[in-house]
Amino acid sequence: MMNCSKYKRVPVLHYPEREWPDKEIQHAPIWVSVDLRDGNQALVEPMVVEEKIELFNMLVKMGFKEIEVGFPAASQIEYDFLRQLVDRKMIPDDVTVQVLTQCRDQLIKRTFEAIQGIPKAIVHIYNSTSTLQREVVFHASKEEVKQIALDGVDMVKKYMSDYDGKVILEYSPESFTGTEMDYAVEVCDAVVERWGATPDNKVIINLPATVEMTTPNVYADQIEWCGKHFKNRESIILSIHPHNDRGTATAATELAMLAGAERVEGTLLGNGERTGNVDILNLAYNMFSQGIDPQLEISDIKHIVEVCERVTKMPTDPRKPYAGKLVFTAFSGSHQDAISKGVAALKQRTDGIWEVPYLPIDPSDIGRKYEPVVRINSQSGKGGVAFVMDTYYGFRLPKGMHKEFADIIQSIAERQGEVAPPQIMEEFKKNYIDRKEPMHFRKCQITDREYEGGGFATAATLTFTDHGVERVVEGTGNGPIDAVQRALEKALHINIRVLDYSEHALTTGSEAQAASYIHLLNQDTGEATYGVGISSNITRASFRGIFSAVNRLFYRDEQ
The missing domain is CATH 3.30.160.270 (Alpha-isopropylmalate synthase LeuA, regulatory domain)
Structure with a gap:
């Protein structure tokens, strides 16, 4: 048996006053792509400058208004990339770039050198606040860790004096989910006060699930609790940055939005450290499927996937929600039959509402075609074969014929595996249309x-x-x-x-x-x-x- 006793449960916030379970997502958050920073640092082969530029251009076309472009003080390639964006005037007026830096004087100085010439930038500072990191990494007290954050604010203010643009401050208590909630609020309140935030000059407080430690509802409780306990909430843009260690980043993000998160940092397809960041595409398509405008141009998933795979050198899982090659595919006979009937019923409707069993959205809305919806193998049934014959070739087989022809195709599938539509049509001709002899x-x-x-x-x-x-x-x-x-x-x-x-x-x-x-x-x-x-x-x-x-x-x- 596995030794589960070596692990202890993560403490759960006692918060019976929670209100988020009774709420619904009504609109899209502020989306922030961190593909070029968090996503890039997690790659086996990080992107070169031209690959970063290609991805940046796609993010702009998709409608991202805030894009974290990197950690320019961390390496020369990060610095050069940002300067390329500035020198080549590639940053649109309505897009704000975000740069990350630790709370260290030389790093913040270098960061300001990198953003010179940009009219507006988000400077994102962070330091880890969790109990574990305070004890085993920094060997520092709560006051000492809080002082790191305040020193970071002071450094940003110092270098702002020579900056000719506007700075929006973002602060992250890294490892937030492992931090005592009252202490997390204490540090964030101190940062907001030191910055001098007002409702007209807000600070972004980003509460990351740097490591996803427990169930999504607990993260939602933490977000709502902090939101209600900040001293100067009206001067804060409440942001989240979920990771996917437990495989529930999407759920955690959606619940955190119910709990008051206004801004979401994530990556396309969920690329990122360890099991990745939250998948912004997944979240956006989820909203779309509920009739909510995601405020992103995501109608061509194939192109998005092609660019991401090329610049990251990472494949997309065929079962990846919305983006995978098989997500709009049904092999099960009963599923195929239901899809076939649902599509037929849809053609008779006039209300314009999409309702087809097993297909939460219309594949064509995101650049996919109906062809992959039903694929035939030995597990397929009569409805799937009939669907292919109708959808591909226009033959509306009578219901009594479905099983007869499906049995022919199934016997082939049992020998060779999947049977493609052209072969299905070939068998239809051979067995029926071309039966002209003797x-x-x-x-x-x-x-x-x-x-x-x-x-x-x-x-x-x-x-x-x-x-x-x-x-x-x-x-x-x-x-x-x-x-x-x-x-x-x-x-x-x-x-x-x-x-x-x-x-x-x-x-x-x-x-x-x-x-x-x-x-x-x-x-x-x-x-x-x-x-x-x-x-x-x-x-x-x-x-x-x-x-x-x-x-x-x-x-x-x-x-």
């Missing part, structure tokens, strides 16, 4: 006959080849299909009955073709099967469907 329909002349007493009947003069030999036979019935059926019964000495018949147009316009489906019964054995015919003439398509069914029913061994 009985091959050539032509049929239809006439109406009138009997004494005013009765009418349909006469068919049928021409076909029987094992290559041309034959001409006649039959009479109550309509063209019945007449051809009776002609074949007489010519081939078989006993058949048409159980069902349906047809529809395949295309529109003067070259439109029709598809006809004939469900045919061998009355001697009780066996039944479908035949399919296509033609620009619907009656001819029906005759071809009858011959297809006859060949499948009586001459299977000859094909």
Whole structure:
């Protein structure tokens, strides 16, 4: 057994007054991309300057108004990248760049050198405040750790005197989730007071889940508790920076927003230290699925993923929410059937509301296509195969035919694995449309006959080849299909009955073709099967469907 006794539970904030469970997300927060800093520092192969510029440009096009561009005092490449943005005038007027620095004089001085020429910048200072780090890393008291933060504020103020732009201060008590809440508030209040924040000159207080330590509801409690206990809340922009150590960063962020967080720092696709930062795309698409404008241009997920994968050299998991290649794919037969019916029902609606089982959003809204929605393997069912035939090729198979054709495809899938749509169509042609031998329909002349007493009947003069030999036979019935059926019964000495018949147009316009489906019964054995015919003439398509069914029913061994 694993030794779980070596771990202790993280203390939970006692906060029965919480109000966030009764709230709903109403609008998007201030989004802050930290891909170029937090995301970049976590890469095996960090981005070079031109890769950073490509990602920065995409973030701007996506609509991010605050972008953390790096830690310019940490390395030359970080510094050079920021200077490239400045010198090449790549920072739009409505975008504020953010730079990170520790509370050290030389680092803050270098940071201000890097941002010269930028009209407005967020200077983000931080120091760790958790009990564990105070004890094992800094060996410092609470007062000493708080003083580090205040010294950082003073240094920022000192170097602001030679800066020709506006500075917005951001402060993070790093390792916030492992910090006593009253102490975290004490430090943040001291920073806000030292900065001289006002409602017109707010400070950003960023409460990070530097390490995700417990369940998302606890983080929400911490955010709401702090928000209600800050002395000067109206002068604070309350920000969060969640990590994903427990795999619940998205939930923690959404609950923290309910608890009062106004600003979210994260990365595209969740790249970041250890298990990553919160995935901003995941959050934004979640809002979108609830009818909330995420205030980001995220309609082409494929392009976003391609850029991220190229500059980070990291693949995207195929099951990654919204972004993965398989997230709009159904292999399960019951899921496929429900999706197929849901899409069909959607076409009949006029309210414009998207409601399809298993698809929380319309894939086409984010640049995906319907094609990947249903993929066929041995676990797929009749609904999935029918969906592919309809969606890809326009064949609306009658319900009774779904299982018959799906069984054919499933036997192939059991041998080879996934069956692609082109192969499904190929099998459909081989098994139905091209079943023209040994009985091959050539032509049929239809006439109406009138009997004494005013009765009418349909006469068919049928021409076909029987094992290559041309034959001409006649039959009479109550309509063209019945007449051809009776002609074949007489010519081939078989006993058949048409159980069902349906047809529809395949295309529109003067070259439109029709598809006809004939469900045919061998009355001697009780066996039944479908035949399919296509033609620009619907009656001819029906005759071809009858011959297809006859060949499948009586001459299977000859094909």
